[in-house]
Amino acid sequence: MSEIVSSGDKGGKGSGKKRTKSSTRVDMTPMVDLAFLLITFFMLTTTLSKQQIMQLNMPDKNENKKDRPEVKESQALTLILGENDKVFWYTTKEGVPDFHETNFNPNGGIRQVLLDKNKHVQDLVVVIKAQDKSKYINVVDIIDEMHITKTERYALVEITKEDDQLVQKQLASDAAAETASN
């Protein structure tokens, strides 16, 4: 500031005024354009970088088993997540499982099954079991499907040997069907 004042004193008032008159105006349009472009960029990147979370509540392992609610056979739907994004699902009737294979296809995949079951079964309870070979994304996807189909009661539990065997059987029958068709 002081420099400007001193230079003004040296040159006198008249010459200083003249200089400003002879258009020292710079066209600021490109500068403003650039500034706003950068603002937009920073605004978008700062707000979009915030990550989302999905809440997952697991059943208490130490809880007394007697306190757990009983689930009727007719209400339960078991999903098994297999390798290569496969999903197996079954309901049991008098102890005999009705086993099916499906996938994560949004049309006609597991979502359709869940929507159907939700319509026909009251208080549906979904039991999700993941095989060790399945990927993390499968787990997230299936919980996502629960949110999409508004299935409120679901639990992620450990897979049993029986379930593994059922999957093995299904895969074997698939392979047999494929060789037969060839």
Place this chain on the structure above:
Amino acid sequence: MAQVKSKKGGVTMDMTAMCDVGFLLLTFFILTAKMKVPEPAKFDVPSSVSDTKLPDENIIRISISDKGAVFFTIAEQSVRRELIQEINNMYKLGLNDQQKHKFELTETFGVPLKELKYFLTISDEQRKEFKQKGILVDSTNNELKGWVRVAKTINPQARIAVKGDRTSDYSVFKAVIGSLQEMNLNKFSLITSLEAKPSGE
């Protein structure tokens, strides 16, 4: 006529004020923008329809890389300072002040306790080359439990967030969740990226 002529003579608007505001905002956004810390491994998170935002504070983040290595992240430096102090005493690692300070500055790490001392000794350039094996979560040697327990005692309000790579194996996730459940931690936040809700909902 006179009006038209004056327009032809140049409609130069005074942009100075606009420019000032523009740069003011620009400075604000540049300063508030968080620098992205380079991550030690690939974490490509799956997408979900959930739209709850991840809070910035009080988070213990456990990340699972695509290779199945487990990483541990605490955002607050003050918590990390106490954490390394505690861990050093608990496991008798014998770290010096310089190594502890280095730990304070490391937001994300994934090394077994055995390698921690070496990891904190090497220079930043060497660290880039160093392959972090991940925190051990085996049933026999579960170091993750120790880290979480200490972090939880330092900051009891901390919530657990799990950030997994989409292609990581479920078995690792199961081991992480399992060891946390043994400590009576049953609520988790899975970090995901946003996906549009399917139409018709």
